[in-house]
Amino acid sequence: MTEKLIRIGTRGSQLALAQASEVRARLMSAHALPESAFSITVISTSGDRILDRPLSEVGGKGLFTKEIELALIEERIDIAVHSSKDMATALPEGLEISAYLPREDVRDVFIGRAAPTIAELPQGATIGSASLRRQAMLKRLRPDLNVIIFRGNVQTRLRKLDEGLADGTLLALAGLKRMDMTGVATEIFDPEHFPPAPGQGAICIESRIGDDRVKALVGGIADAETTAALTAERAFLAELDGSCRTPIAARATLRPDGTMSLHGMILKPDGSEMHETRRTGLATEAEALGRLAGRDVLEAAGPNFFAGWAN
Numbered sequence: 001m002t003e004k005l006i007r008i009g010t011r012g013s014q015l016a017l018a019q020a021s022e023v024r025a026r027l028m029s030a031h032a033l034p035e036s037a038f039s040i041t042v043i044s045t046s047g048d049r050i051l052d053r054p055l056s057e058v059g060g061k062g063l064f065t066k067e068i069e070l071a072l073i074e075e076r077i078d079i080a081v082h083s084s085k086d087m088a089t090a091l092p093e094g095l096e097i098s099a100y101l102p103r104e105d106v107r108d109v110f111i112g113r114a115a116p117t118i119a120e121l122p123q124g125a126t127i128g129s130a131s132l133r134r135q136a137m138l139k140r141l142r143p144d145l146n147v148i149i150f151r152g153n154v155q156t157r158l159r160k161l162d163e164g165l166a167d168g169t170l171l172a173l174a175g176l177k178r179m180d181m182t183g184v185a186t187e188i189f190d191p192e193h194f195p196p197a198p199g200q201g202a203i204c205i206e207s208r209i210g211d212d213r214v215k216a217l218v219g220g221i222a223d224a225e226t227t228a229a230l231t232a233e234r235a236f237l238a239e240l241d242g243s244c245r246t247p248i249a250a251r252a253t254l255r256p257d258g259t260m261s262l263h264g265m266i267l268k269p270d271g272s273e274m275h276e277t278r279r280t281g282l283a284t285e286a287e288a289l290g291r292l293a294g295r296d297v298l299e300a301a302g303p304n305f306f307a308g309w310a311n
């Protein structure tokens with residue numbers, strides 16, 4: 001089907017490399033291609049380099065994708081592999097998300113050193129997290145906790161725990177599963193009460209619009225259910241303008257009868273206010289469902305909700 005090398009671009013973290021290998025393995029088996037049909041190019045992103053400031057300050061979404069997208073545009077790679085939750089809702093001109101892979105576990109986990117669960121943490125314990133959503137949801141559960149910024153890839157964050165910089169941290173179970181590291185988790189959160197970031201647990205493939213060879217290839221490994229769920233969650237995010245300065249959570253779940261339910265949530269960064277919505281609709285109308293859910297929480301929050309801290 002293809003003689004030309006398929007060039008995959010990815011970040012260099014252990015998780016990113018595991019994701020790129022998964023994409024390659026799925027493409028190999030879907031199209032009976034040898035490993036030699038692919039190359040994997042590691043691209044460093046600003047998100048990997050700027051480690052001393054919170055994500056929301058350094059530019060938010062796009063931070064982990066910009067340099068990889070540039071490589072796509074400049075045709076140095078053909079396929080970019082990303083964690084969907086790191087993707088902005090608006091893509092650079094000429095690029096598209098051409099496939100979502102079957103979703104991994106969407107849940108967040110706690111990795112506790114002072115105690116195995118959030119509830120058992122001593123008063124005033126220190127928790128590291130770079131995610132505004134996790135910080136806000138944590139403060140909502142336990143206003144007494146001291147939440148500090150924890151940047152860096154999964155290995156860096158675990159090392160910070162070993163160094164005693166915090167009593168615990170929160171991570172996505174999906175990433176731990178992909179790296180065969182689920183053993184570090186001490187508590188798995190119920191996504192009904194601690195919903196994930198939009199797109200969490202789903203690998204996506206970005207490519208050039210009009211690259212028909214790549215489109216045909218990745219079409220063979222795309223997952224329809226994940227695509228529908230992600231369409232709803234990303235529409236919810238887009239309705240809220242997708243700013244990385246707003247703690248936003250969303251989880252779409254599909255039922256066998258073709259309906260989908262979407263749970264969406266926004267919070268104030270300090271956890272003092274929370275608005276959520278649950279909507280059900282047809283999976284084929286995922287985009288509209290996400291938009292409507294976004295409007296629900298905007299309406300519930302009111303115009304003053306964003307004043308003072310967002311944008």
Ligand SMILES: NCc1[nH]cc(CCC(=O)O)c1CC(=O)O
Nearest residue numbers: 083085171172174175200201202
């Ligand atoms: N921002 C880093 C990032 N991007 C995606 C994941 C997890 C894997 C996934 O959601 O698919 C992580 C690490 C984490 O939150 O633990």
